[in-house]
């Protein structure tokens with residue numbers, strides 16, 4: 001098993017380089033102003049220009065205007081879009097980049113039904129639900145809510161850290177995992193030690 005890992009909420013080049021050195025397959029940049037991990041398109045573009053090859057870049061939006069999404073695509077040459085709000089499939093599909101759709105796991109949510117609504121998405125990311133907060137809560141959800149038939153194709157997120165990532169991967173066996181708060185020293189600043197511990201645990205899970 002070789003689960004992919006995305007490190008989200010990058011605000012500094014040094015954090016991006018630490019994440020890549022530790023083993024990140026993808027980096028995420030948050031273009032949602034209320035987030036403590038918010039970065040401007042210019043800030044993200046400056047980091048992305050200095051990255052080594054073969055690392056995917058993802059732009060995260062929450063109910064953004066199309067103009068902002070297009071600005072980020074143009075300025076940052078981003079690889080993938082991540083929609084973390086109430087965007088419908090028709091909205092997500094209108095851009096010149098593939099997208100993943102985040103689904104917050106409220107009790108009663110029908111993951112398979114939502115997956116059909118977003119059939120054009122490259123992937124479905126499952127995150128914890130917390131009223132009034134669109135994501136990046138640092139909270140996890142009950143993984144038993146994920147239908148067994150979908151586990152190998154989803155991106156698992158929500159409150160992952162070096163303490164629970166091994167169990168998360170061995171239990172859910174997701175396609176990929178996405179983490180933000182669990183590898184931070186403080187909001188918006190990644191911790192090299194936490195990143196290393198996180199990837200060490202991922203490696204253990206991959207070898208089980």
Ligand SMILES: O=C(O)c1ccccc1N[C@@H]1O[C@H](COP(=O)(O)O)[C@@H](O)[C@H]1O
Nearest residue numbers: 008035135136138157158159179180181
């Ligand atoms: O990171 C944020 O600040 C954020 C803001 C708004 C929507 C999503 C956000 N982050 C995403 O949330 C999940 C879980 O994050 P965490 O690991 O629990 O902190 C992850 O996909 C982030 O990309």
